[in-house]
Structure formats: structure tokens, C-alpha cells
Amino acid sequence: MLNKSPLWKTLMVLFVVAIGALYALPNLYGEDPAVQISGLRGVEANAATLDSVNSQLSEQNIGYASAALENGQVLIRFKDTENQLKARDMLDEALGDEYSVALNLTPATPQWLDSIGGLPMKLGLDLSGGVSFTMEVNMNEAIVKAQDGMVGDFRTDLRNEKIRYRSVKKAGNGIDLQFRKLEDLEQATSYLKKRYRDFLFVDNEDNLTLTATMTEQKLKEIREYALQQNITIIRNRVNELGVAEPLVQRQGQKNIIIELPGVQDTAKAKEILNATATIEFRMVDGEGDLGSALNGRVPASSQLLYDREGRPTLVKRRVMLTGDHIVDAGSSFDEYSRPQVNITLDSPGGSKFSNATKNNIGKPMATVFIEYKPTDKLDAQGNTIFEKHEEIISVATIQARLGKTFRITGAGSQQEAHNLALLLRAGALIAPIQIVEERTVGPTLGAENVELGFQAIVGGFALVFIFMLIYYRAFGVVANLALGANLILIVGVMSMIPGATLTLPGMAGIVLTVGMAVDANVLIFERIREELRSGKSVQQSIHQGYDAAFSTILDANITTLIAAIILFAVGTGPIKGFAVTLSIGIITSMFTAIIGTRTVVNIIWGGKRLDKLPI
Incomplete structure (x- = not known):
């Protein structure tokens, strides 16, 4: 019998719409003003931090809805922004420099919805408010750092080849090597030219020097690597702010754009983003006199550094390995139940570290934390001059020749080892x-954008609803049901996709898909009318109307979907937001217009002897 939908198809439509409605539901609950407390420099918030926060809020009579420890962070929810601001100021002063206390907005989704992954849509900067930064990478420092690494590499290579040299030091964009004998100069020139093809080598036999200058291609590679690595590390740091869907992308040759939707505390955001840190491994100078160093007599090849507790250690200036090569780090226990940190390096780092540690087994090695802090001074190019701060975070004994994977011991507790692993994993700029x-972008402006966008969607929906109801009568009601289901599915799918963010252009995409969804129903209903006018029966007209219009609807939507995919692939920011909602809307509108309405029409009018249709 014509137009009888099988039970499985009816159940499928109900299931899809029910799932879409379930995951669209969290968007009705809104957000709570909150204060988020995160540990800095490897410190992690724990149960003791939570207890301290609870007691301090109670002592100050600051009302709050709830306080919980989530993923190493304390999250306190409030019913109003007044108590939120009071709590932020009080906790910021009470907790000190080890913690970041930031304002935030947290979804008020019920626990039962949250447990099944039900979360509201992520809103972009233009809808939720927040901050946007343009950050500039200091490429001069990147080149200087690369030079430092190459000086060490040249020294190691010459020693391995048993080529005697007087000195290896930086000079301009290159490195100057000085030798004692002409024979050593010739041997070094021949060897280094073959090994380092991205350097230009010029020798001077008169003063026995060899100058190695980086090629333009090498300088370009250093700058590109610095930019990409910084983008990756900044993404990791932004996670400390708990931002729902941050945007971190490059702009030009040395700039990075960072958008943090929902962030109200710009001071804390800048504090985390401006932290310019790196990790270095150096040998402890066991032969030097620490007492003499404390009195100002530090050996030329060593440096006096202090740990967080102010304890001094004399370390070698020569860097064995930088944190650039660390790809993973985690804490565990060794065979004697002592805390240790397990580190994994990339291939170049593993080779370099193996060569650096093979002759230092049984000797102490220091892990040095280095931070660059901006000053008020500018260099000749107008760039900010950064001041270097160094601090020892761990001293461990080398147990064996270290390679791509190794462990370091010496941490006083498992918590200290865990914190060190977090710090190493975070990466180095x-x-x-x-x-x-x-x-x-203030929350007020963001809220206004949401309201105006919502009004546009409701207005477009209402006009289409009225038109379909008047023009197609009962079939118009079916089309309007499909339109409502389509809107629910778009919101539900946007809420389910982890990387999807709703922006103001995205709202425009939703408005557009409302019209496109109705367009498919108009094609089907007009084709049914044509079939009825040609004298075919009601059931044949319904069947032919859907079948004949299917290819037209499919072709039109596929071409639009291809355009949306191209927009997403080549576009950025707002264009991508528009493309995402448009793509989702095309797919959901085809489902509701072709499968959804046909199922409803078949349930109401299918398989019956009818003389006319209310269309």
C-alpha cells in the first residue's frame, strides 16, 4: 500500500529528534557567574585548597551557590556578580602568587545532563563577551636562542671529531670559530660544510678563523618554528583559564591572535599569556666552591642559581638540553617507591641528550626554569626588552646514559614530582x-548581540510559520513542525560537537537555513499539487510529489553544502562560524524536510482512501 511508513523509520525520526532535543536542552539553563582558582608554575589545586577557600568565604560572609574541585581546579559558583567580584578580590589577596583567581561564566547545566555530555553551545567572543589579544613574537630572541644551541652543537661535533679549537662564540647572525692550527681549520671547514648545509662558511687562514652565517632559508625556518611552537604552547596555557572555546591563530609573520570568549578578568588572562618560560638541563658544578661563589667569586664557566626556597646551587653555564625537545612528561614511582618524573624527548633531543650524559653518569644534573619578563625599555628596533629570570626547580642524579626516554629523581614528594611533570609538559616558548x-567585548554587548540574533531567528521563523500555515493549510502545519524540529536539531548538533562555536555570523547561517528548510517543503508540496491537478489519486500524488522533488532538493542542497565546505576550508573566524552552522543546517533540513515530513504525512494521510488533501 502506498505511503505507509515502516515502523523502524518512524522510530528513527522520533529517536533523532528526541536526541537533538535532549542535547539542545542545556542551552535553556544559562550560565552562573563563577570564580575559578588554578595553580600556577606546576602547582595544582587540591582538597586542602578547596577547604581553605570554603572557610575564607564563610569568614567573610560571602554567599556562594557551590564550590567544587574539578580537574585540579577549584570552581566556585555564585548567584550574582556582586558576590563573585567580592570573592575574587578577597581570594586573590589570600591565596598569593601560587594561584590564579579568575572570573568566569560556567554553564548551569543540571548534573544528570552533564553526566551524559549535555552542555550548552559554545558562544564566540561577539556573543558571550570576552577579550581579544594580538601578541607579537620577539624573533630576535628566537634567533639568539637558536645561535646558543648551535654554539653547543659545534663544540660537541668538533670534540667528537677530535678537532682542536680555541673558541666558539656568537657573532651577528652567525658563529665565529677560532683555531690554533691551519690543519685544524681546514679539517673543521671540510667537516662542518658537509654537516650544516644551511650555513654559509667563510674561512680566514690569516687569523685561523671560520665564520658560519645562517642562510636566509635557515633564518626563515627559525622564525616559522618559533611562531608555530608559541601558538601550540599558548593554546596549552589558555586551558588554565577554563575558556570554553578559545581561538588561537597566527596573523602575518610574527603575530598571534588570541580570543577568549567569556573571560571577564583580563588581568589574569594577560598574566598567564605573558608568562614566557623555558626549561634547561645543566650539570651541577661539583668542583666549584659554593662558599666562594656566594661571596662573588663565581667560576667563569659556571653560574650561581637559587631554587624556590632560596637555596643556592652552582651549575655549569653550558646547556645540555632545552625543553623544546620534550614531547611528554609524567610522574610515577621507581623500584624503591621513590617519586620520579618520566620524560620523553623527540628524536633530535634524544640523540643530543645521549651524547651529553654519557660521561656524566653518577653526577647531579639541575633542571632550570627560565622566565623572561618584559621591562619598560625598548631596543633599536622598537621591541620590548625582556629581563631573564632563572630558578632551579629540581636537582637529580644521572643514573645511566640518557636517551629519548629517561627519568629524573630527587623530588621531595610525589606531589612535587607531579608538579614538575606538569611544568615540563606545558612546554617552552x-x-x-x-x-x-x-x-x-563586554558581556553587555555580547548579551545584546545574542538578543538581536535570537530576535532575527524568531522573527524569520514566525514569518515563515505564518506563510506556510496560510498557504498550505494542514500541510503547512506539518512543514512548521519540521521547521521547529530542524531548529532543535541544529542547536543540539552544535552543542554536541566539541569544536563548534556559535558566532554572530553563525546566527545568520541559522536564519538562512530556516528559509532553506521551508524551500524543500515548498518544492514537495507544489509537486503534490501538480500531481493532483493532473488527475492522479491522492496517494499517488503524495508518493510522486516526494519522489520527484527529491532529486531537485538533493542537487540544490549538495551544491550549497560544497560552497559551505569551501568557506570553512579557506575562511577564518566569522566566515568559519557561518559555514559551520550553514553546513549543519543543510544536513538537518534535508532530514526534516524529506524524511521527517514524509513520515508525518504518511501517518496522518497515508494508506487511506481520500478524495482531497488539505494542501
């Missing part, structure tokens, strides 16, 4: 960065 532009 290749070059210092500074904020050159800051733009704030």
Missing part, C-alpha cells in the same frame, strides 16, 4: 611574546 593590542 621559543621566544618571548608581548601583547601589542588588547580589545575587550
Whole structure:
């Protein structure tokens, strides 16, 4: 019998719409003002931090809805922004420099919805408010750092080849090597030219020097690597702010754009983003006199550094390995139940570290934390001058020749080992960065954009609803049901996709898909009318109407979907937001218009002897 939908198809439509409605539901609950407390420099918030926060809020009579420890962070929810601001100021002063206390907005989704992954849509900067930064990478520092690494590499290579040299030091964009004998100069020139093809080598036999200068291609590679590495590390740091869907992308040759939707505390955001840190492994100078060093007599090849507790250690200036090569780090226990940190390096780092540690087994090695802090001074090019701060975070004994994977011991507790692993995993910026532009979108403006966008969607929906109801009568009601289901599915799918963010252009995409969804129903209903006018029966007209219109609807939607995919692939920012909602809307509108309405029509009018249709 014509137009009888099988039970499985009816159940499928109900299931899809029910799932879409379930995951669209969290968007009705809104957000709570909150204060988020995160540990800095490897410190992690724990149960003791939570207890301390609870007691301090109670002592100050600051009302709050709830406080919980989630993923190493304390999250306190409030019913109003007044108590949120009071709590932030009080906790910021009470907790000190080890913690970041940031304002935030947290979804008020019920626990039962949250447990099944039900979360509201992520809103972009233009809808939720927040901050946008343009950060500039100091490429001069990137080149200087690369030079430092190459000086060490040249020295190691010459020693391995048993080529005697007087000195190896930086000079301009290159490195100067000085030798004692002409024979050593010739041997070094021949060897280094073959090994380092991205350097230009010029020898001077008169003063027995060899100058190695980086090629333009090498300088370009250093700058590109510095930019890409900094983008990756900044993404990791942004996670400390708990931002729902941050945007971190490059702009030009040395700038990075960072958008943090929902962030109200710009000071804390800048504090985390401006932190320019790196990790270095150096040998402890066991032969030097620490007492003499404390009195100002530090050996030329060593440096006096202090740990967080102010304890001094004399370390070698020569860097064995930088944190650029660390790809993973985690804490565990060794065979004697002592805390240790397990580190994994990339291939170049493993080779370099193996060569550096083979002759130092049984000797102490220091892990040095280095941070660059901006000053008020500028260099000749107008770039901010950064001041270097160094601190020892761990001293461990080398147990064996270290390679791509190794462990370091010496941490006083498992918590200290865990914190060190977090710090190493966070990565190291290749070059210092500074904020050159800051733009704030207030929550009020964001809320106004949401309201105006919502009005546009409701207005477009209402006009289409009225038109379909008047023009197609009962079939118009079916089309309007499909339109409502389509809107629910778009919101539900956007909420389910982890990387999807709704922006103002995205709302425009939703409005557009409302019209496109109705367009498919108009094609089907007009084709049914044509079949009825040609004298065919009601059931034949319904069947032919859907079948004949299917190919037209499919062709039109596929071409639009291809355009949306191209927009997503080549576009950025707002264009991508529009393309995402348009693509989702095309797919959901085809489902509701072709499968959804046909199922409803078949349930109401299918398989019956009818003389006319209310269309």
C-alpha cells in the first residue's frame, strides 16, 4: 500500500529528534557567574585548597551557590556578580602568587545532563563577551636562542671529531670559530660544510678563523618554528583559564591572535599569556666552591642559581638540553617507591641528550626554569626588552646514559614530582611574546548581540510559520513542525560537537537555513499539487510529489553544502562560524524536510482512501 511508513523509520525520526532535543536542552539553563582558582608554575589545586577557600568565604560572609574541585581546579559558583567580584578580590589577596583567581561564566547545566555530555553551545567572543589579544613574537630572541644551541652543537661535533679549537662564540647572525692550527681549520671547514648545509662558511687562514652565517632559508625556518611552537604552547596555557572555546591563530609573520570568549578578568588572562618560560638541563658544578661563589667569586664557566626556597646551587653555564625537545612528561614511582618524573624527548633531543650524559653518569644534573619578563625599555628596533629570570626547580642524579626516554629523581614528594611533570609538559616558548593590542567585548554587548540574533531567528521563523500555515493549510502545519524540529536539531548538533562555536555570523547561517528548510517543503508540496491537478489519486500524488522533488532538493542542497565546505576550508573566524552552522543546517533540513515530513504525512494521510488533501 502506498505511503505507509515502516515502523523502524518512524522510530528513527522520533529517536533523532528526541536526541537533538535532549542535547539542545542545556542551552535553556544559562550560565552562573563563577570564580575559578588554578595553580600556577606546576602547582595544582587540591582538597586542602578547596577547604581553605570554603572557610575564607564563610569568614567573610560571602554567599556562594557551590564550590567544587574539578580537574585540579577549584570552581566556585555564585548567584550574582556582586558576590563573585567580592570573592575574587578577597581570594586573590589570600591565596598569593601560587594561584590564579579568575572570573568566569560556567554553564548551569543540571548534573544528570552533564553526566551524559549535555552542555550548552559554545558562544564566540561577539556573543558571550570576552577579550581579544594580538601578541607579537620577539624573533630576535628566537634567533639568539637558536645561535646558543648551535654554539653547543659545534663544540660537541668538533670534540667528537677530535678537532682542536680555541673558541666558539656568537657573532651577528652567525658563529665565529677560532683555531690554533691551519690543519685544524681546514679539517673543521671540510667537516662542518658537509654537516650544516644551511650555513654559509667563510674561512680566514690569516687569523685561523671560520665564520658560519645562517642562510636566509635557515633564518626563515627559525622564525616559522618559533611562531608555530608559541601558538601550540599558548593554546596549552589558555586551558588554565577554563575558556570554553578559545581561538588561537597566527596573523602575518610574527603575530598571534588570541580570543577568549567569556573571560571577564583580563588581568589574569594577560598574566598567564605573558608568562614566557623555558626549561634547561645543566650539570651541577661539583668542583666549584659554593662558599666562594656566594661571596662573588663565581667560576667563569659556571653560574650561581637559587631554587624556590632560596637555596643556592652552582651549575655549569653550558646547556645540555632545552625543553623544546620534550614531547611528554609524567610522574610515577621507581623500584624503591621513590617519586620520579618520566620524560620523553623527540628524536633530535634524544640523540643530543645521549651524547651529553654519557660521561656524566653518577653526577647531579639541575633542571632550570627560565622566565623572561618584559621591562619598560625598548631596543633599536622598537621591541620590548625582556629581563631573564632563572630558578632551579629540581636537582637529580644521572643514573645511566640518557636517551629519548629517561627519568629524573630527587623530588621531595610525589606531589612535587607531579608538579614538575606538569611544568615540563606545558612546554617552552621559543621566544618571548608581548601583547601589542588588547580589545575587550563586554558581556553587555555580547548579551545584546545574542538578543538581536535570537530576535532575527524568531522573527524569520514566525514569518515563515505564518506563510506556510496560510498557504498550505494542514500541510503547512506539518512543514512548521519540521521547521521547529530542524531548529532543535541544529542547536543540539552544535552543542554536541566539541569544536563548534556559535558566532554572530553563525546566527545568520541559522536564519538562512530556516528559509532553506521551508524551500524543500515548498518544492514537495507544489509537486503534490501538480500531481493532483493532473488527475492522479491522492496517494499517488503524495508518493510522486516526494519522489520527484527529491532529486531537485538533493542537487540544490549538495551544491550549497560544497560552497559551505569551501568557506570553512579557506575562511577564518566569522566566515568559519557561518559555514559551520550553514553546513549543519543543510544536513538537518534535508532530514526534516524529506524524511521527517514524509513520515508525518504518511501517518496522518497515508494508506487511506481520500478524495482531497488539505494542501
